[in-house]
Every structure is written in C-alpha cells, then in structure tokens.
Amino acid sequence: MNIDKMEFLNWMDRIMRRFDLLDENLNNIGKQKSNIDGEELLDNQDLLLMLKISPRSLQRYRSQGKLPYYTISGKVYYKLSDVHQFVKDSLAVRRFG
Incomplete structure (x- = not known):
C-alpha cells in the first residue's frame, strides 16, 4: 500500500x-478532586504519602476512632480538615503526653 x-x-x-x-x-x-460538603477528600494513598505511615498504622487510627473516615463506593476517604485535626491532636499528645 x-x-x-x-x-x-x-x-x-x-x-x-x-x-x-x-x-x-x-x-x-x-x-x-473529590469533595464532600465542599471540602477536599483524600484517599488512603494520599494519607500514606502525606503522613509517611504504613497502611497498618492508618487502619489502626481508623479502628481506634482517631481518624474519621467515609466509605464511598467501597473506597475509603478522609476530609482534609479531619486530617489536619488528627495531626494537631497527635502533636498535642506527643508534646504533653
């Protein structure tokens, strides 16, 4: 051809x-970006990279109720404001604990 x-x-x-x-x-x-109530949502991978923690640690924080989460279509998400509060709370415990 x-x-x-x-x-x-x-x-x-x-x-x-x-x-x-x-x-x-x-x-x-x-x-x-995924949003809920006008707020950015992060997924597990985002948090693992952001917080430099293991998947097991992230699961433990969820299970202990330290980190609120949402399940949407079988996938876990976290509100950015909840993550910020979790970090603040974690730092306060380390400083004063």
Whole structure:
C-alpha cells in the first residue's frame, strides 16, 4: 500500500490532534478532586504519602476512632480538615503526653 506524502501528513496531523484532545481530557480529570460538603477528600494513598505511615498504622487510627473516615463506593476517604485535626491532636499528645 502506497500513500503520498500529503496524505500521510494529514493522517499524522489528525492523530496528533486526537492525542492533544486526550491529553487535555486526562489533565482535566486529574485536576478534579473529590469533595464532600465542599471540602477536599483524600484517599488512603494520599494519607500514606502525606503522613509517611504504613497502611497498618492508618487502619489502626481508623479502628481506634482517631481518624474519621467515609466509605464511598467501597473506597475509603478522609476530609482534609479531619486530617489536619488528627495531626494537631497527635502533636498535642506527643508534646504533653
């Protein structure tokens, strides 16, 4: 199968425009944060990286009621304000405990 140079360039241009659209859509999806009551939600992975703790420690904080959480469609989320309060409470216990 032979195609001329102009036809090939037109095809490549169409393909590149598709890639640009896909890239834009992926960027928009990535920018969307989960929210509840207008507040940002974090998932387990976010907290593990943020707090530099193990999955077991995170589970223990949930089980002990130290860190409030929400389950949405089988996935666990945490309100950012609850995480901030958890950190403040943890620091207060270490300082005065």
